Amino acid sequence: MRPFPRHVLILALLLNAVIPDLARAEARYQEVVVADPYLELHTGPGRGYPVFHVVERGAAVEILKRRTDWFKVRTEDRREGWVARDQMLRTLQPTGELTRFNDGSLDQFAAHRWEVGTMAGDFDGASVISVYGAWLFNPSLSLEVGGSHVLGEFSNSYLLTAGIAHVFVPEWPVSPLVMLGTGVISIEPQTTLSQPEDRTDQVAYAGIGARFYLTRRFMARIDYKSYLLFTSRDDNEEIDEWKAGFAFFF
Protein backbone atom coordinates (compact mmCIF):
# COMPACT_ATOMS: atom_id res chain seq x y z
CA MET A 1 0.00 0.00 0.00
CA ARG A 2 1.29 3.38 -0.99
CA PRO A 3 1.22 5.85 1.86
CA PHE A 4 -0.68 9.07 1.41
CA PRO A 5 1.41 12.23 1.25
CA ARG A 6 1.28 13.64 4.75
CA HIS A 7 -0.29 16.99 3.88
CA VAL A 8 -3.16 15.30 2.06
CA LEU A 9 -3.81 13.13 5.07
CA ILE A 10 -3.83 16.10 7.42
CA LEU A 11 -6.13 18.03 5.14
CA ALA A 12 -8.51 15.10 4.93
CA LEU A 13 -8.55 14.72 8.70
CA LEU A 14 -9.20 18.41 9.14
CA LEU A 15 -12.02 18.39 6.65
CA ASN A 16 -13.47 15.34 8.29
CA ALA A 17 -13.45 17.11 11.64
CA VAL A 18 -15.04 20.26 10.30
CA ILE A 19 -17.70 18.61 8.13
CA PRO A 20 -18.01 15.16 9.62
CA ASP A 21 -20.96 13.95 7.58
CA LEU A 22 -19.99 15.42 4.25
CA ALA A 23 -19.44 12.08 2.62
CA ARG A 24 -22.32 10.28 4.21
CA ALA A 25 -24.98 12.99 4.03
CA GLU A 26 -27.84 11.85 1.88
CA ALA A 27 -28.90 14.51 -0.56
CA ARG A 28 -32.47 15.58 -0.13
CA TYR A 29 -32.95 16.46 -3.76
CA GLN A 30 -31.84 14.80 -6.91
CA GLU A 31 -29.05 16.70 -8.63
CA VAL A 32 -28.45 16.78 -12.35
CA VAL A 33 -25.86 18.44 -14.55
CA VAL A 34 -26.94 20.48 -17.56
CA ALA A 35 -25.85 18.91 -20.85
CA ASP A 36 -27.77 21.18 -23.21
CA PRO A 37 -26.13 24.49 -24.09
CA TYR A 38 -28.68 26.10 -21.81
CA LEU A 39 -31.36 25.01 -19.37
CA GLU A 40 -34.28 27.42 -19.47
CA LEU A 41 -36.03 28.35 -16.25
CA HIS A 42 -39.65 29.42 -16.59
CA THR A 43 -41.59 31.33 -13.95
CA GLY A 44 -44.32 28.67 -13.87
CA PRO A 45 -45.06 25.08 -14.83
CA GLY A 46 -46.23 25.72 -18.37
CA ARG A 47 -44.92 26.74 -21.77
CA GLY A 48 -46.84 30.02 -21.53
CA TYR A 49 -44.84 31.24 -18.57
CA PRO A 50 -41.83 33.31 -19.54
CA VAL A 51 -38.18 32.23 -19.31
CA PHE A 52 -36.46 34.38 -16.69
CA HIS A 53 -33.10 32.65 -16.26
CA VAL A 54 -30.80 30.20 -17.98
CA VAL A 55 -28.29 27.75 -16.57
CA GLU A 56 -25.23 26.99 -18.65
CA ARG A 57 -23.88 23.62 -19.67
CA GLY A 58 -21.91 21.93 -16.93
CA ALA A 59 -23.71 23.60 -14.04
CA ALA A 60 -25.69 21.50 -11.59
CA VAL A 61 -29.30 21.99 -10.56
CA GLU A 62 -31.37 20.34 -7.85
CA ILE A 63 -34.82 18.98 -8.70
CA LEU A 64 -37.21 20.21 -6.03
CA LYS A 65 -40.49 18.85 -7.35
CA ARG A 66 -42.45 17.94 -10.39
CA ARG A 67 -45.85 18.95 -11.70
CA THR A 68 -47.07 17.15 -14.82
CA ASP A 69 -44.21 17.62 -17.31
CA TRP A 70 -42.49 20.47 -15.50
CA PHE A 71 -39.72 20.29 -12.93
CA LYS A 72 -39.02 22.90 -10.33
CA VAL A 73 -35.25 23.21 -10.03
CA ARG A 74 -32.85 25.20 -7.88
CA THR A 75 -29.63 26.47 -9.35
CA GLU A 76 -26.28 26.73 -7.60
CA ASP A 77 -26.95 30.42 -6.94
CA ARG A 78 -30.30 29.49 -5.33
CA ARG A 79 -32.63 30.65 -8.08
CA GLU A 80 -35.75 28.55 -8.52
CA GLY A 81 -37.69 28.02 -11.71
CA TRP A 82 -39.56 25.50 -13.80
CA VAL A 83 -37.95 23.42 -16.54
CA ALA A 84 -39.73 21.38 -19.22
CA ARG A 85 -39.37 17.60 -19.24
CA ASP A 86 -37.81 17.61 -22.73
CA GLN A 87 -34.92 19.68 -21.40
CA MET A 88 -34.61 17.62 -18.25
CA LEU A 89 -34.11 14.55 -20.45
CA ARG A 90 -30.95 16.19 -21.73
CA THR A 91 -29.29 16.53 -18.34
CA LEU A 92 -26.85 14.12 -16.76
CA GLN A 93 -27.12 12.05 -13.62
CA PRO A 94 -24.20 11.94 -11.13
CA THR A 95 -23.27 8.63 -12.79
CA GLY A 96 -22.83 10.43 -16.09
CA GLU A 97 -25.88 8.86 -17.67
CA LEU A 98 -28.71 10.82 -19.22
CA THR A 99 -31.58 11.57 -16.87
CA ARG A 100 -34.60 9.35 -17.41
CA PHE A 101 -37.99 9.36 -15.72
CA ASN A 102 -40.29 6.46 -15.22
CA ASP A 103 -43.38 7.87 -16.89
CA GLY A 104 -45.05 4.73 -18.09
CA SER A 105 -44.77 3.12 -21.47
CA LEU A 106 -46.44 0.56 -23.65
CA ASP A 107 -44.25 -2.12 -22.06
CA GLN A 108 -45.46 -1.11 -18.62
CA PHE A 109 -49.01 -0.98 -19.92
CA ALA A 110 -48.65 -4.59 -21.05
CA ALA A 111 -47.61 -5.70 -17.57
CA HIS A 112 -49.29 -3.29 -15.16
CA ARG A 113 -50.76 -4.38 -11.82
CA TRP A 114 -53.35 -1.77 -10.94
CA GLU A 115 -55.89 0.21 -12.85
CA VAL A 116 -58.34 2.91 -11.71
CA GLY A 117 -60.83 4.49 -14.03
CA THR A 118 -64.10 6.24 -14.58
CA MET A 119 -66.70 5.63 -17.27
CA ALA A 120 -70.05 6.95 -18.42
CA GLY A 121 -72.67 5.64 -20.78
CA ASP A 122 -76.08 4.15 -21.27
CA PHE A 123 -77.80 1.61 -19.03
CA ASP A 124 -80.98 0.43 -20.68
CA GLY A 125 -81.94 3.96 -21.73
CA ALA A 126 -80.77 5.58 -18.50
CA SER A 127 -77.50 7.41 -17.96
CA VAL A 128 -74.80 5.70 -15.99
CA ILE A 129 -71.69 7.06 -14.26
CA SER A 130 -69.23 4.60 -12.83
CA VAL A 131 -65.83 4.19 -11.26
CA TYR A 132 -63.83 0.99 -11.25
CA GLY A 133 -60.62 -0.45 -9.97
CA ALA A 134 -58.79 -3.53 -11.19
CA TRP A 135 -56.01 -5.68 -9.85
CA LEU A 136 -54.22 -7.78 -12.42
CA PHE A 137 -53.09 -11.23 -11.29
CA ASN A 138 -51.13 -11.53 -14.48
CA PRO A 139 -50.98 -9.40 -17.61
CA SER A 140 -54.14 -10.88 -19.07
CA LEU A 141 -56.34 -11.70 -16.08
CA SER A 142 -57.74 -9.22 -13.61
CA LEU A 143 -60.14 -8.84 -10.74
CA GLU A 144 -62.39 -5.84 -11.22
CA VAL A 145 -64.66 -4.07 -8.78
CA GLY A 146 -66.92 -1.20 -9.73
CA GLY A 147 -69.63 1.09 -8.53
CA SER A 148 -72.21 2.71 -10.79
CA HIS A 149 -74.88 5.32 -10.39
CA VAL A 150 -77.73 4.81 -12.86
CA LEU A 151 -79.88 7.87 -13.44
CA GLY A 152 -83.11 7.07 -15.21
CA GLU A 153 -86.34 8.86 -15.90
CA PHE A 154 -88.36 6.65 -13.59
CA SER A 155 -85.81 5.30 -11.17
CA ASN A 156 -82.28 5.62 -9.88
CA SER A 157 -80.06 2.71 -9.07
CA TYR A 158 -76.78 2.02 -7.41
CA LEU A 159 -74.92 -0.93 -8.77
CA LEU A 160 -71.93 -2.64 -7.15
CA THR A 161 -70.13 -5.33 -9.10
CA ALA A 162 -67.14 -7.63 -8.83
CA GLY A 163 -65.85 -9.86 -11.55
CA ILE A 164 -62.96 -11.02 -13.64
CA ALA A 165 -61.76 -9.70 -16.96
CA HIS A 166 -59.57 -11.40 -19.48
CA VAL A 167 -57.50 -9.37 -21.93
CA PHE A 168 -56.64 -11.35 -25.03
CA VAL A 169 -53.35 -9.75 -26.09
CA PRO A 170 -52.05 -7.52 -23.29
CA GLU A 171 -49.02 -6.35 -25.27
CA TRP A 172 -51.12 -4.79 -28.04
CA PRO A 173 -51.95 -1.12 -27.67
CA VAL A 174 -55.54 -1.99 -28.52
CA SER A 175 -56.80 -5.25 -27.20
CA PRO A 176 -60.22 -6.87 -26.80
CA LEU A 177 -61.29 -8.24 -23.44
CA VAL A 178 -64.12 -10.29 -21.98
CA MET A 179 -65.74 -9.89 -18.56
CA LEU A 180 -67.79 -12.05 -16.24
CA GLY A 181 -69.07 -11.13 -12.81
CA THR A 182 -71.77 -10.58 -10.28
CA GLY A 183 -73.11 -7.87 -8.02
CA VAL A 184 -76.07 -6.18 -6.40
CA ILE A 185 -78.33 -3.43 -7.66
CA SER A 186 -80.43 -1.19 -5.46
CA ILE A 187 -83.27 0.49 -7.34
CA GLU A 188 -85.17 3.45 -5.97
CA PRO A 189 -88.10 4.81 -8.00
CA GLN A 190 -88.48 8.55 -8.55
CA THR A 191 -90.73 10.14 -6.00
CA THR A 192 -92.85 12.16 -8.39
CA LEU A 193 -94.33 8.92 -9.68
CA SER A 194 -96.29 6.35 -7.69
CA GLN A 195 -94.15 5.04 -4.87
CA PRO A 196 -93.40 1.36 -5.13
CA GLU A 197 -90.82 0.18 -2.64
CA ASP A 198 -87.10 0.27 -3.16
CA ARG A 199 -85.70 -3.07 -4.06
CA THR A 200 -82.32 -4.72 -4.03
CA ASP A 201 -81.59 -7.52 -6.43
CA GLN A 202 -78.65 -9.67 -7.30
CA VAL A 203 -77.19 -9.34 -10.77
CA ALA A 204 -74.81 -11.28 -12.96
CA TYR A 205 -73.11 -9.94 -16.05
CA ALA A 206 -71.13 -10.98 -19.06
CA GLY A 207 -69.47 -8.47 -21.30
CA ILE A 208 -66.99 -7.65 -23.99
CA GLY A 209 -64.86 -4.59 -24.30
CA ALA A 210 -61.60 -3.13 -25.48
CA ARG A 211 -58.80 -1.19 -23.90
CA PHE A 212 -56.59 1.35 -25.65
CA TYR A 213 -53.21 2.59 -24.58
CA LEU A 214 -53.19 6.38 -24.85
CA THR A 215 -49.92 7.72 -23.48
CA ARG A 216 -47.76 7.53 -20.37
CA ARG A 217 -49.99 5.93 -17.72
CA PHE A 218 -53.33 6.52 -19.37
CA MET A 219 -55.65 4.25 -21.19
CA ALA A 220 -59.15 4.42 -22.61
CA ARG A 221 -61.72 1.72 -22.37
CA ILE A 222 -65.10 0.81 -23.85
CA ASP A 223 -67.35 -1.84 -22.38
CA TYR A 224 -70.55 -3.56 -23.38
CA LYS A 225 -72.15 -5.59 -20.60
CA SER A 226 -75.27 -7.67 -20.54
CA TYR A 227 -76.79 -7.84 -17.06
CA LEU A 228 -79.25 -10.36 -15.74
CA LEU A 229 -81.27 -9.11 -12.75
CA PHE A 230 -82.56 -11.88 -10.51
CA THR A 231 -85.80 -10.25 -9.41
CA SER A 232 -88.24 -11.53 -6.82
CA ARG A 233 -90.88 -11.59 -9.53
CA ASP A 234 -91.46 -14.44 -11.96
CA ASP A 235 -89.30 -13.01 -14.73
CA ASN A 236 -85.68 -12.08 -14.62
CA GLU A 237 -84.76 -8.81 -16.26
CA GLU A 238 -82.11 -8.41 -18.90
CA ILE A 239 -80.34 -5.10 -19.29
CA ASP A 240 -77.76 -3.91 -21.80
CA GLU A 241 -75.12 -1.38 -20.84
CA TRP A 242 -72.67 0.60 -22.97
CA LYS A 243 -69.88 2.59 -21.41
CA ALA A 244 -66.76 4.46 -22.40
CA GLY A 245 -64.16 6.02 -20.18
CA PHE A 246 -60.52 6.36 -19.29
CA ALA A 247 -58.23 4.93 -16.66
CA PHE A 248 -54.80 5.28 -15.08
CA PHE A 249 -52.57 2.28 -14.63
CA PHE A 250 -49.65 1.79 -12.32
Place this chain on the structure above:
Amino acid sequence: MEGRIRILLLSLAPVAVALGGCASTPEDVQVPASEAEAARIIEPEIERREIKVPKIDHENFEIGAFAGIMSIEDFGSNPVYGVRAAYHIAEDLFVEAAVGRTEAGLTSFEQLSGNLRLLENRDFTYYNISFGYNFLPGEIFIGRNYAFNSALYVIGGVGSTRFNSEDNFTFNFGVGARLLATDWLAVHLDVRDHVFATDLLGRDKATNNLEGHLGFTFFF
Protein backbone atom coordinates in the same frame (compact mmCIF):
# COMPACT_ATOMS: atom_id res chain seq x y z
CA MET B 1 -4.13 -9.91 4.02
CA GLU B 2 -6.85 -11.92 2.37
CA GLY B 3 -6.23 -9.99 -0.82
CA ARG B 4 -2.62 -10.94 -0.78
CA ILE B 5 -3.40 -14.62 -0.29
CA ARG B 6 -5.79 -14.43 -3.22
CA ILE B 7 -3.12 -12.85 -5.38
CA LEU B 8 -0.70 -15.52 -4.32
CA LEU B 9 -3.13 -18.30 -5.17
CA LEU B 10 -4.00 -16.70 -8.49
CA SER B 11 -0.39 -16.36 -9.41
CA LEU B 12 0.06 -20.03 -8.56
CA ALA B 13 -2.94 -21.10 -10.62
CA PRO B 14 -1.31 -21.10 -14.08
CA VAL B 15 1.50 -23.11 -12.57
CA ALA B 16 -0.98 -25.63 -11.26
CA VAL B 17 -2.66 -25.82 -14.67
CA ALA B 18 0.70 -26.28 -16.33
CA LEU B 19 1.49 -29.02 -13.86
CA GLY B 20 -1.78 -30.81 -14.47
CA GLY B 21 -1.69 -30.33 -18.24
CA CYS B 22 1.78 -31.63 -19.01
CA ALA B 23 2.27 -33.91 -16.03
CA SER B 24 5.76 -32.59 -16.03
CA THR B 25 8.53 -33.54 -13.69
CA PRO B 26 9.18 -31.57 -10.53
CA GLU B 27 12.39 -30.14 -12.06
CA ASP B 28 10.31 -28.13 -14.62
CA VAL B 29 8.37 -26.33 -11.91
CA GLN B 30 9.57 -22.82 -11.49
CA VAL B 31 8.94 -21.39 -8.13
CA PRO B 32 7.34 -17.98 -8.76
CA ALA B 33 8.71 -14.95 -7.11
CA SER B 34 5.31 -14.45 -5.56
CA GLU B 35 6.32 -11.60 -3.31
CA ALA B 36 7.71 -9.57 -6.16
CA GLU B 37 4.73 -10.22 -8.39
CA ALA B 38 2.25 -9.31 -5.71
CA ALA B 39 4.02 -6.03 -5.25
CA ARG B 40 3.73 -5.29 -8.95
CA ILE B 41 -0.08 -5.70 -8.94
CA ILE B 42 -1.63 -2.43 -7.93
CA GLU B 43 -4.40 -2.69 -5.43
CA PRO B 44 -7.32 -0.44 -6.42
CA GLU B 45 -7.72 2.34 -3.94
CA ILE B 46 -11.05 3.59 -5.29
CA GLU B 47 -13.98 3.04 -2.99
CA ARG B 48 -17.18 2.22 -4.79
CA ARG B 49 -19.67 5.02 -4.44
CA GLU B 50 -23.21 3.94 -3.94
CA ILE B 51 -25.38 6.58 -5.53
CA LYS B 52 -28.82 6.86 -4.05
CA VAL B 53 -31.00 9.04 -6.22
CA PRO B 54 -33.58 10.86 -4.10
CA LYS B 55 -37.13 10.54 -5.36
CA ILE B 56 -38.70 13.51 -7.03
CA ASP B 57 -41.75 14.86 -5.27
CA HIS B 58 -44.70 14.77 -7.69
CA GLU B 59 -47.35 17.38 -7.08
CA ASN B 60 -50.12 16.53 -9.49
CA PHE B 61 -53.03 16.32 -7.08
CA GLU B 62 -55.05 19.26 -5.94
CA ILE B 63 -57.56 19.20 -3.12
CA GLY B 64 -59.63 21.96 -1.62
CA ALA B 65 -62.92 23.54 -0.68
CA PHE B 66 -65.10 26.27 -2.14
CA ALA B 67 -68.02 28.49 -1.22
CA GLY B 68 -70.20 30.76 -3.29
CA ILE B 69 -73.67 31.40 -4.56
CA MET B 70 -75.84 29.07 -6.60
CA SER B 71 -78.99 29.94 -8.39
CA ILE B 72 -81.43 27.05 -8.77
CA GLU B 73 -83.82 27.66 -11.64
CA ASP B 74 -87.21 28.73 -10.22
CA PHE B 75 -85.94 28.34 -6.64
CA GLY B 76 -83.86 31.44 -6.04
CA SER B 77 -80.21 31.87 -5.12
CA ASN B 78 -78.58 30.53 -2.01
CA PRO B 79 -75.10 29.94 -0.60
CA VAL B 80 -73.34 26.87 -1.92
CA TYR B 81 -70.30 25.11 -0.53
CA GLY B 82 -68.37 22.02 -1.40
CA VAL B 83 -65.10 20.20 -1.87
CA ARG B 84 -63.11 19.35 -4.94
CA ALA B 85 -60.15 17.18 -5.87
CA ALA B 86 -58.25 17.30 -9.13
CA TYR B 87 -55.55 15.34 -10.85
CA HIS B 88 -53.38 17.12 -13.38
CA ILE B 89 -52.78 14.73 -16.25
CA ALA B 90 -50.72 17.09 -18.37
CA GLU B 91 -49.74 20.71 -18.47
CA ASP B 92 -53.08 21.59 -20.08
CA LEU B 93 -55.40 18.87 -18.97
CA PHE B 94 -56.83 17.91 -15.62
CA VAL B 95 -59.68 15.83 -14.29
CA GLU B 96 -61.72 17.07 -11.38
CA ALA B 97 -64.28 15.55 -9.03
CA ALA B 98 -66.45 17.87 -6.98
CA VAL B 99 -69.26 17.59 -4.47
CA GLY B 100 -71.40 20.59 -3.57
CA ARG B 101 -74.44 21.41 -1.54
CA THR B 102 -76.94 24.22 -1.39
CA GLU B 103 -80.57 24.70 -0.43
CA ALA B 104 -83.52 25.62 -2.60
CA GLY B 105 -85.30 28.85 -1.79
CA LEU B 106 -88.93 29.64 -2.46
CA THR B 107 -90.39 29.90 -5.94
CA SER B 108 -92.27 33.12 -6.70
CA PHE B 109 -95.46 31.05 -6.61
CA GLU B 110 -94.71 29.88 -3.08
CA GLN B 111 -93.89 33.39 -1.96
CA LEU B 112 -97.15 34.77 -3.34
CA SER B 113 -99.38 31.99 -2.15
CA GLY B 114 -98.46 32.22 1.50
CA ASN B 115 -98.02 28.89 3.24
CA LEU B 116 -98.02 26.57 0.27
CA ARG B 117 -94.82 24.56 -0.14
CA LEU B 118 -93.88 22.60 -3.25
CA LEU B 119 -91.02 20.58 -1.82
CA GLU B 120 -90.65 18.49 1.29
CA ASN B 121 -86.91 18.31 1.07
CA ARG B 122 -85.20 21.48 -0.09
CA ASP B 123 -81.63 20.11 -0.09
CA PHE B 124 -79.79 20.36 -3.36
CA THR B 125 -76.61 18.31 -3.61
CA TYR B 126 -74.53 17.47 -6.61
CA TYR B 127 -71.42 15.58 -7.59
CA ASN B 128 -69.58 15.58 -10.87
CA ILE B 129 -66.51 14.35 -12.70
CA SER B 130 -65.17 16.83 -15.23
CA PHE B 131 -62.31 17.47 -17.58
CA GLY B 132 -60.63 20.83 -17.49
CA TYR B 133 -58.40 22.47 -20.05
CA ASN B 134 -56.01 25.21 -18.99
CA PHE B 135 -55.62 28.07 -21.40
CA LEU B 136 -54.37 31.65 -21.27
CA PRO B 137 -51.62 31.04 -18.72
CA GLY B 138 -50.11 34.22 -17.42
CA GLU B 139 -49.30 36.37 -14.49
CA ILE B 140 -51.51 38.56 -12.37
CA PHE B 141 -49.80 41.62 -10.96
CA ILE B 142 -50.93 42.89 -7.62
CA GLY B 143 -49.35 46.22 -6.85
CA ARG B 144 -45.76 46.96 -7.78
CA ASN B 145 -44.08 44.07 -6.02
CA TYR B 146 -46.18 41.00 -6.51
CA ALA B 147 -46.73 38.79 -9.53
CA PHE B 148 -48.69 35.56 -9.29
CA ASN B 149 -48.94 32.82 -11.85
CA SER B 150 -52.42 32.28 -13.11
CA ALA B 151 -54.40 30.37 -15.71
CA LEU B 152 -57.90 30.34 -17.04
CA TYR B 153 -59.54 27.01 -17.65
CA VAL B 154 -62.66 25.70 -19.30
CA ILE B 155 -64.24 22.74 -17.62
CA GLY B 156 -67.10 20.37 -18.34
CA GLY B 157 -68.34 16.98 -17.29
CA VAL B 158 -71.12 14.78 -16.07
CA GLY B 159 -72.57 13.99 -12.70
CA SER B 160 -75.69 13.71 -10.67
CA THR B 161 -77.82 16.23 -8.83
CA ARG B 162 -80.05 15.21 -5.96
CA PHE B 163 -82.95 17.61 -5.69
CA ASN B 164 -86.36 16.95 -4.13
CA SER B 165 -85.00 13.49 -3.13
CA GLU B 166 -84.46 12.59 -6.77
CA ASP B 167 -81.23 11.99 -8.64
CA ASN B 168 -80.91 13.70 -11.99
CA PHE B 169 -78.21 13.13 -14.57
CA THR B 170 -76.45 16.46 -14.88
CA PHE B 171 -74.08 18.07 -17.35
CA ASN B 172 -71.89 20.83 -16.09
CA PHE B 173 -69.69 23.30 -17.89
CA GLY B 174 -68.02 26.54 -17.02
CA VAL B 175 -64.96 28.70 -16.81
CA GLY B 176 -62.55 29.17 -13.97
CA ALA B 177 -59.51 31.19 -13.03
CA ARG B 178 -56.71 29.75 -10.95
CA LEU B 179 -54.24 32.00 -9.22
CA LEU B 180 -51.22 30.39 -7.62
CA ALA B 181 -50.47 32.20 -4.39
CA THR B 182 -47.50 29.89 -3.89
CA ASP B 183 -46.41 26.74 -5.69
CA TRP B 184 -48.75 24.66 -3.59
CA LEU B 185 -51.64 26.99 -2.79
CA ALA B 186 -54.13 28.08 -5.42
CA VAL B 187 -57.14 30.38 -5.33
CA HIS B 188 -59.98 29.52 -7.69
CA LEU B 189 -62.79 31.63 -9.04
CA ASP B 190 -65.32 29.49 -10.88
CA VAL B 191 -68.54 30.00 -12.77
CA ARG B 192 -70.40 26.82 -13.61
CA ASP B 193 -73.71 25.88 -15.17
CA HIS B 194 -75.37 22.64 -14.04
CA VAL B 195 -77.95 21.46 -16.55
CA PHE B 196 -80.45 18.72 -15.82
CA ALA B 197 -83.96 17.80 -16.87
CA THR B 198 -86.73 17.75 -14.30
CA ASP B 199 -90.51 17.54 -14.21
CA LEU B 200 -90.72 19.12 -10.79
CA LEU B 201 -93.02 21.93 -11.90
CA GLY B 202 -95.36 19.80 -13.94
CA ARG B 203 -93.67 19.32 -17.28
CA ASP B 204 -90.27 18.14 -18.39
CA LYS B 205 -87.75 20.87 -18.91
CA ALA B 206 -84.02 21.35 -18.87
CA THR B 207 -83.00 23.63 -16.01
CA ASN B 208 -79.89 25.77 -15.90
CA ASN B 209 -78.48 26.19 -12.45
CA LEU B 210 -75.72 28.71 -12.30
CA GLU B 211 -73.07 28.70 -9.66
CA GLY B 212 -70.29 31.12 -8.85
CA HIS B 213 -67.76 30.28 -6.19
CA LEU B 214 -64.41 31.10 -4.70
CA GLY B 215 -62.18 28.30 -3.50
CA PHE B 216 -58.78 27.30 -2.19
CA THR B 217 -56.84 24.23 -3.19
CA PHE B 218 -53.59 22.65 -2.11
CA PHE B 219 -51.28 20.87 -4.47
CA PHE B 220 -49.63 17.73 -3.18
